[in-house]
Amino acid sequence: AQRVTQPEKLLSVFKGAPVELKCNYSYSGSPELFWYVQYSRQRLQLLLRHISRESIKGFTADLNKGETSFHLKKPFAQEEDSAMYYCALSGQANAGKSTFGDGTTLTVKP
């Protein structure tokens, strides 16, 4: 079965602290993994995808096929990072269906 698990529903850190949002997946084959961010009352937007291997707004994520994980990390959190973060998976299986995790709400406190 195709599944994305984000174990933390809520995550709270202080400004300047490191942050890691966890994402584990289950998929038969080679998936593509994404992180989307939704700021308060706004649309979802892509933050990063594993194949581009970019750092966006200081965030990075590495695909670990052995652990089937795609954790999102930032060394120094900022207040403007407070948002809802969704990990998502896409692949050839299941008619290309994308599966989203349940999301993690990140709060960065001053």
Next chain:
Amino acid sequence: DTAVSQTPKYLVTQMGNDKSIKCEQNLGHDTMYWYKQDSKKFLKIMFSYNNKELIINETVPNRFSPKSPDKAHLNLHINSLELGDSAVYFCASSLQLTYNEQFFGPGTRLTVL
């Protein structure tokens, strides 16, 4: 502006009514989607269309009927609205069906009274 747009932004209606939400993308994408985001912010795919053809229908009640008149539009019609239909509905598009970033619309907040 190149984007995914939805109308209306807010929709408040009574139980039992029929309503439609419209979605348009001018990105030249082949694939469009409807998602439901509930009060707990869980995001669930409802439908996906590729080149106007229904690809995914994710066990959505048949009161929900998507229609894609062309590749740039995917509308959602909902019959006999129920309280549990209250949610934010997001339209999205992607270049192709697989391995592609999705571009989301601003959402339609539906409240059923």
